[in-house]
Amino acid sequence: MRIKEIKPHARHAFTELLLAVVILLTSCVKRDLEMRPNEVDRYIRLWAVVNTPDGVSSKAAVNTGDVFEASVAGWETSGTVDYATAYTWLSSAEVTASIVGKELVLCPVQTYAKDPMVITYKKAWYPQGTLSDNGQVTFAGDSPFTPNGTMDVLLASAISGAVNDPTGHKILSFVRPLIQLKFKIRKGNSFSGNVTLTSIKVKDARLPMGIDLTTDTVVYSVAANLIVPAISGAAITPTLCTVGDPVMVKPFPGRSCSLEVITSTSTYSDIAVVIDEDNSFVPGKAYTITLCFDREDKITTGSVVDEWSSGATGEGDMNKP
Template sequence: MKNRILLSFLTAGVLLSGCSKNESGDPSDGGRAAIRLGSGVATVSKAPVNDGTQFTAGIAGWENTATETYAAAPLWNTTIQTTANAEEGQAVTWTATQYYNADEGTTTYMKAWHPAGTLSGTAVTFSNTDGSVDALLAPVVSGTKLTKDDPDKVLAFAHRTAQINFKVQAGAGLAANTTLRSITIKDVQLPTGFDLTKEITADDVVTYSTAADLTVPGITADAVTIAETAAPAGNPVMIKPISGNTFSIDVETNNATYTGQTVTVTGTNVEAGTAYDVMLTFGQSGITLKATVTDWKKETGSADIK
């Protein structure tokens, strides 16, 4: 379960090491201390966030002299850029620098998420129709002007979805020149936003689309000939974790259509922060599936389809 607590695999730790805007103590800045974060990186398109991935996250701040409830809209919001690293926090840059309150008794509470999307009130929304969005959230980080240099302020992002990857290979008796046309995952939900009023551990902190069939993107009909050597099929997709360890797929080749096939994975549920590799082996009597877990959190699994 390496890195599960910090990052649920290959999510990014972000060092929040603030320094004073005015090191000489000149009060011309109103006594505020900047929340400042290192050097910058570029952004990336929608895709799984893996170790070394450069990405942009949204971040928002609330101020309170007591415990923050997050019921109201944040005082400020902007974006930060960083690089995912499963081992240690990475420096980031602010799109717009933010400051701790000049009052030493006022705490700034910060929440961060990816993709940055659009924030309205306490709701973040983003477009996602093909399962390509890797939804990340970080636990709350807080501080004051007095604790601006505390090295323990780390944004430990965690994957909130399960990742599904498919591979295909030919088994005994498969007709020569059989080609793949499509793979469809049945009745899945895709992340479309975040509810910032919720705790990061809440099931409804991520908002999802209505359950629907998802055609795996990146598969061009008849472009892949199914051979003895396993080949990737389509792009990875990120879906809402599933209560239970099974999900259903339809598969179409140029010779046959296989409907309502069940994939079973090891464990009790299809879990967030876990990447499942599903191998489709095509033979004369049907498809044999084996599911293993790679990249995010290590597990094992298998499935047979008759």
């Protein structure tokens, strides 16, 4: 087979595109190299780790090894830092999700103040959203922002440094403030007929809408029923199967949450799911909830902590009214 020669105008367009990509990827490195001769001693060097309970690698929307674009902001002061005031600088950085520290490249590159008495305090978060001068980050309008429970949130609390800081590099330690819920279904021996799953709703779920950097807390939506995405007529069979997309929400108070489950034949309006090893849902843990359709009028539930930690289980049941 003969490969056609690329026409001159096509080659030119491709070359321009490739050059643009190279320029984009190297712009921060170029600036870094340009500033090093005079400012190398003030160059801010940062590392990052992504932590989960018990140090277990994450299995949420941001997986171990994934690269995500985080925002990093700096506040310079010779006194007490106030995150409710305007930040000094704001950069982005590609972070590789890992429990082992990896160096970041800030874009644009930042430096410490020449005055050794001026300390730079740094915080980082994902998704980037929009940072206001009062320390509030809002996710609305950010391209990764989808208020349907599929968005992960990562937050690294403040670290500080100055031009003559002898401790060297600083590590931004990202934590996950949400919980993740996964769902599996199967039917028991007494459940008959060809029945399909129509929907699962998580009751009183609260979704992340932003971050308050003055307190390092997530700002959540009001409590509402959350429809688990990507459930489209899954058949309920004796074989245990995963349904829908995992959802990430604010940890529920206490040890339980409630579901509404609708099938092609029935509605189960108040299914209680209880965990038994934790006193409450723990941020950073993923819980897999299993729904067993024992009879047409009854669902038995069970839950396990999945991937991030181990051990916690729970169960309960609900009869159809």
